[in-house]
Amino acid sequence: MLIKKPADIRYSEVTPKALYFNRRKFLAGIPAAFLGARELLAPSGRALADTSKLPNLAKSPFSTPEKENSYEDVTHYNNFYEFGTAKDEPAKYARNFKTNPWTLSVEGEVAKPRKYSLDDILHVAPLEERIYRHRCVEAWSIVVPWAGYSLSALLQQVQPTAKAKFVAFQSYYDLGQMPQARYAGIQLPYVEGLRLDEAMHPLTMLTVGMYGETLPPQDGAPVRLTVPWKYGFKSAKSLVKIRLVEKQPPNTWNLQAPNEYGFYSNVNPKVDHPRWSQATERRLGEFRRRPTLMFNGYGDQVASLYAGMDLRKYY
Amino acid sequence: MLRSRWAKVAVFLLCLVPFGRLAWRAWNGDLTPNPIEYITHFTGDWAIRLVVATLAVTPLRKLLHLPDLIRFRRMIGLFAFFYASLHFATWFGLDKFFDMHEILKDFTKRPFIIAGLTAFLSMTPLAVTSTKCWIRRLGGRRWQALHRLVYVTACAAVVHYYWLVESDIRWPLVYGSLVAILLAYQAGSWWRKRRTPAAAKTVGGAAS
Numbered sequence: 038m039l040i041k042k043p044a045d046i047r048y049s050e051v052t053p054k055a056l057y058f059n060r061r062k063f064l065a066g067i068p069a070a071f072l073g074a075r076e077l078l079a080p081s082g083r084a085l086a087d088t089s090k091l092p093n094l095a096k097s098p099f100s101t102p103e104k105e106n107s108y109e110d111v112t113h114y115n116n117f118y119e120f121g122t123a124k125d126e127p128a129k130y131a132r133n134f135k136t137n138p139w140t141l142s143v144e145g146e147v148a149k150p151r152k153y154s155l156d157d158i159l160h161v162a163p164l165e166e167r168i169y170r171h172r173c174v175e176a177w178s179i180v181v182p183w184a185g186y187s188l189s190a191l192l193q194q195v196q197p198t199a200k201a202k203f204v205a206f207q208s209y210y211d212l213g214q215m216p217q218a219r220y221a222g223i224q225l226p227y228v229e230g231l232r233l234d235e236a237m238h239p240l241t242m243l244t245v246g247m248y249g250e251t252l253p254p255q256d257g258a259p260v261r262l263t264v265p266w267k268y269g270f271k272s273a274k275s276l277v278k279i280r281l282v283e284k285q286p287p288n289t290w291n292l293q294a295p296n297e298y299g300f301y302s303n304v305n306p307k308v309d310h311p312r313w314s315q316a317t318e319r320r321l322g323e324f325r326r327r328p329t330l331m332f333n334g335y336g337d338q339v340a341s342l343y344a345g346m347d348l349r350k351y352y
Numbered sequence: 353m354l355r356s357r358w359a360k361v362a363v364f365l366l367c368l369v370p371f372g373r374l375a376w377r378a379w380n381g382d383l384t385p386n387p388i389e390y391i392t393h394f395t396g397d398w399a400i401r402l403v404v405a406t407l408a409v410t411p412l413r414k415l416l417h418l419p420d421l422i423r424f425r426r427m428i429g430l431f432a433f434f435y436a437s438l439h440f441a442t443w444f445g446l447d448k449f450f451d452m453h454e455i456l457k458d459f460t461k462r463p464f465i466i467a468g469l470t471a472f473l474s475m476t477p478l479a480v481t482s483t484k485c486w487i488r489r490l491g492g493r494r495w496q497a498l499h500r501l502v503y504v505t506a507c508a509a510v511v512h513y514y515w516l517v518e519s520d521i522r523w524p525l526v527y528g529s530l531v532a533i534l535l536a537y538q539a540g541s542w543w544r545k546r547r548t549p550a551a552a553k554t555v556g557g558a559a560s
Contacts (some may be wrong), residue, residue, distance in 0.1 A: 110385035113385055124385075177386060220522060221519060222519030223519045293518075312463075316454075319388070321385045324388075324446075325449060
């Protein structure tokens with residue numbers, strides 16, 4: 038059972054910053070001289086970025102009653118290659134990421150193309166809190182209370198034409214703000230894609246926050262995609278462009294390694310990644326692996342999208 | 353200074369520093385949100401670093417004119433095996449939780465696991481035969497030939513690492529280049545020895 042009470046304090050302040058740093062300083066004091074541990078001496082990379090509260094989030098029937106991961110886990114274990122390829126790097130290198138002003142351009146096969154400011158994005162539809170399972174292709178998972186609304190609300194505003202069959206997403210890319218991106222080893226800017234019916238599915242979210250606050254940079258500020266039945270890399274971060282198109286658009290990891298990462302990338306315990314099994318996953322904070330669920334447990338809602346498709350072929 | 357008994361103690365303690373750091377972080381609950389992955393990567397990193405270090409001993413002896421460095425090679429090699437064992441045990445016990453079905457599937461189907469296993473298995477006879485008793489039993493020449501397996505270990509470890517990373521191949525390339533340089537150096541000296549059999553004899557004799 039999930040007991041929700043109104044949060045007076047922001048999640049990012051659950052562990053007071055001052056205490057956090059004092060703890061590190063205390064640790065660093067005595068042993069650092071012996072250990073020569075760089076991390077202990079250097080200023081901690083765990084500063085918490087500026088986020089602000091998102092009030093009046095509506096509850097959603099799509100939420101899972103499972104236990105949420107801690108804010109610390111979700112903000113210090115990230116795959117965001119533009120800010121470094123190690124899991125702890127985005128928290129350090131994205132800290133000063135400028136997300137204001139921001140423009141999200143929605144264009145292509147639409148009747149009313151439009152450039153959205155961040156404020157526009159926040160007012161397309163009422164913001165909801167949706168607690169989703171998030172399953173990474175690397176076989177770890179988390180449970181996150183996202184804030185946002187169904188992407189369909191935004192797509193309906195721009196009115197896709199009859200030619201629109203797919204939706205292409207593009208993330209922000211700027212070496213000036215993302216110097217680590219030069220070592221990412223993947224083609225950037227990051228691009229992703231969905232079939233139009235997948236993008237219009239009510240579970241597919243345009244996400245502007247998590248844990249009742251705006252998104253921190255390492256989790257894809259200021260606006261990202263969340264597609265809970267697909268592997269995490271499909272949920273592109275820090276979106277600058279959404280383009281409705283006629284043909285299946287490219288997606289970054291498929292370009293990088295087509296035999297390992299497909300276009301669909303639905304969570305599927307029966308189709309292994311060539312280098313590891315997808316049958317199980319490790320939920321962060323848990324010791325034993327748990328079985329991975331078909332479509333990450335969202336099969337009742339989304340399985341019909343893929344009726345008649347060979348999911349081994351379209352992995 | 354290198355001949356001192358304390359030098360060996362110092363190297364021993366130095367090789368234990370990474371283990372101490374890991375234990376310290378574990379004690380403080382500071383092993384990142386995914387502790388098992390962190391321990392796996394940490395012990396794997398130190399295993400490959402120390403394998404490279406053992407390969408570097410012979411070239412460094414010659415280049416720096418410090419023949420006494422040989423005193424530390426066995427210890428560094430055994431520490432490499434120590435970290436590799438922790439790495440393997442973490443994967444086997446903590447990550448896979450002794451799930452033999454999954455483990456056997458990995459052994460047969462996943463090239464990067466096979467490379468890692470090759471590296472680990474090729475180290476095992478070297479660790480076993482690292483004692484003076486075994487050198488005597490095998491004879492210097494045969495012992496030396498056996499211990500050239502360390503090049504298999506090093507190459508397999510680099511391949512294991514390279515196949516593991518997604519796209520950022522900087523570290524595998526660093527280790528790969530070091531192993532390539534050290535292997536080329538050693539190959540060069542073997543080749544020179546072949547051309548001058550007399551020199552080979554003295555080196556072989558000194559080792560046994």
